[in-house]
Amino acid sequence: MPRSLLILGAGYLGAAIAERAIAADEDVTLADNWFATERAQAEAVEGARVVDCDIRFADQVEALFAQPFDRVIFTAAQASRPLSFSDPDYTEQTNLVGARLVAQAATSPIVYASSLHVYGGGLTGAVGADRPYGEQGDLSHLSKIYAELVLKMEARRRELPLSLLRLGIVYGPSPIEHDRPESVTVVDKFRKLAAAGERLTLDDGGHATIGVVHVEDAARIFHEATDEVANVAAETITVGDVAALAEHRQPAGGATWTVESPFAYHHSVAEYLA
Numbered sequence: 001m002p003r004s005l006l007i008l009g010a011g012y013l014g015a016a017i018a019e020r021a022i023a024a025d026e027d028v029t030l031a032d033n034w035f036a037t038e039r040a041q042a043e044a045v046e047g048a049r050v051v052d053c054d055i056r057f058a059d060q061v062e063a064l065f066a067q068p069f070d071r072v073i074f075t076a077a078q079a080s081r082p083l084s085f086s087d088p089d090y091t092e093q094t095n096l097v098g099a100r101l102v103a104q105a106a107t108s109p110i111v112y113a114s115s116l117h118v119y120g121g122g123l124t125g126a127v128g129a130d131r132p133y134g135e136q137g138d139l140s141h142l143s144k145i146y147a148e149l150v151l152k153m154e155a156r157r158r159e160l161p162l163s164l165l166r167l168g169i170v171y172g173p174s175p176i177e178h179d180r181p182e183s184v185t186v187v188d189k190f191r192k193l194a195a196a197g198e199r200l201t202l203d204d205g206g207h208a209t210i211g212v213v214h215v216e217d218a219a220r221i222f223h224e225a226t227d228e229v230a231n232v233a234a235e236t237i238t239v240g241d242v243a244a245l246a247e248h249r250q251p252a253g254g255a256t257w258t259v260e261s262p263f264a265y266h267h268s269v270a271e272y273l274a
Contacts, residue, residue, distance in 0.1 A: 004028045008055065008102065009076030010042040010210035015176035017073055022047040024223075027182075032063055032076065033089075041176045051246045055098030064071035066103040066140035072106050073222055074099075075113040077140070084140040085157040095143035103154035111225045113152055114258070116168050116211045116233060117141035123209070128149065129166065149158075162226035168211030168233030168259065170218050172272060187212060187242055191273055196247035206240025209255040214267030221263050234265035245273040 003026045007014045010032035011025035021028045022045075030042045035055035042050045053064045055076055077095050078084065085090040102110075107155050118141070119127055120134015136142035148164050154164035182267070184192075212235030221232050236259050241251035251270075 003070045004068070005029070005062070006031065006072045007161050008032075008072060008074045009054070009113070010045075010050065010176065011037045012174045012178065013073065013077040013170060014073070014075045015042065015045050015214060016174045017222050018045050018076075019175055020219050020223050029067075029069070030154050034273055035094075036178060036180075045175050052195055052224045055102055056093040058101050059089055061105045062206075065107065069108050071109050071111065071161050073111045074102055074151075075114075075222075076102075077113070077143075079140055081138045081140055084138045088139055091139045091143065092271070095140065099143070099147035100150050103151045106154075106159070106160065109163075109227070110151060111154065111163040111165060111222055112147065114148055114164050114166045115141060115144045116166050116231060118144050118148065118166060119271075123257040124261050126258050127211075127231070148191040158231075163225040163227060164229045165222060165225060165232045166230070167237075168231070169217060170213055170215050170270055171269070172267070173214040174215050185209070186239060187269060187272070190242050190246040194243075194248075200246065202240055202243060206238055206243055207254070208239045209257055210239060210242075210271055211259045212242075213237050213265070214272065216264075217265045217267055228262075230263070230267060231259050231261040232263065233259040233261055233269060235259070237269055242269060242273075245248075245270055248274075 005021050005026050006020055008031050010030035018028045018030055019127045029049045031053040045188050046192045055059050055061055077090045124220045133145050169185045170186055192202055213233045218232055236255045238255055246249040
C-alpha cells in the first residue's frame with residue numbers, strides 16, 4: 001500500500017510538497033479552507049485528493065482525521081503580517097485554535113511549517129535551532145511559538161514523532177502561486193519588477209538580513225523530515241543584495257547573521273536571479 005500523506009494547507013509550499021509526494025507514488029490529500037487559495041488551484045494538482053477543512057472548527061478537524069494517515073504535513077496558517085493587524089481574530093483562530101485542534105486530533109507523525117521569525121529580530125552571529133525564542137511584533141509570527149509548543153506538548157503526551165521546521169523566506173515557482181502583494185515574497189517580487197524594468201524600492205535602505213530557501217529545496221526537506229527541530233534556509237542575504245542580484249549588479253554583502261541548518265540545498269538566490 002502506498003504511504004498516505006495529509007497536507008494541511010493547499011498553498012504555495014503545500015502544493016510543491018504534494019507534487020513531490022505524488023511523484024513518489026504516495027496517496028496525497030490536500031486540505032484547505034480556501035481563504036488564500038482557490039479550490040480550483042488545488043484541484044489542478046494532478047493525482048491529489050482535495051478536501052475542505054477549516055482548522056478553526058473542531059468538527060471539521062475531527063472529521064478529517066477520522067481517516068488515518070501515515071504522516072501529516074501542517075502548513076496551514078494565516079501568515080500575512082498586514083492581515084494579522086487588520087484581522088487579528090481570524091489570525092488567532094487559525095494559528096492558535098487551529099494548531100491546538102490539529103495537535104489534539106492527529107494520530108500520526110506531524111511535520112510543522114514554523115518560521116525563522118520565532119527567533120525575533122536584531123539577530124547576529126550564527127543562528128541555530130537552539131537559539132531561544134525572541135520578541136515578536138505581530139500575531140502571525142507570535143502564533144508560531146504557541147503552535148510549536150502546543151504541538152510539542154501533545155506529541156510528547158502521545159509519543160508521536162514531530163518535526164518543527166523553521167522556514168526562511170521561500171521563493172521560486174510552485175504549482176500554486178498567489179498574486180496578492182502580501183503573498184509574494186521579496187525574492188520573486190524583485191525578480192518580476194526587475195524583469196519589467198521597474199524601480200525596486202528598499203525599506204530602511206535594504207539593510208535587513210533575511211534567510212531564504214528555494215521552494216524545491218523546502219518541499220524536499222519537508223517531504224523527507226523525520227523527527228527534528230531545524231532551520232530550513234539555504235543562506236542569509238540582505239534585502240539590498242536581493243535587489244542588486246535582481247538588477248544584475250554586484251551585491252555588497254553585509255548580512256548581519258548566518259543560519260545553521262543540517263540540510264543540503266541545491267539552489268541559491270544568486271543562481272535564481274542570474
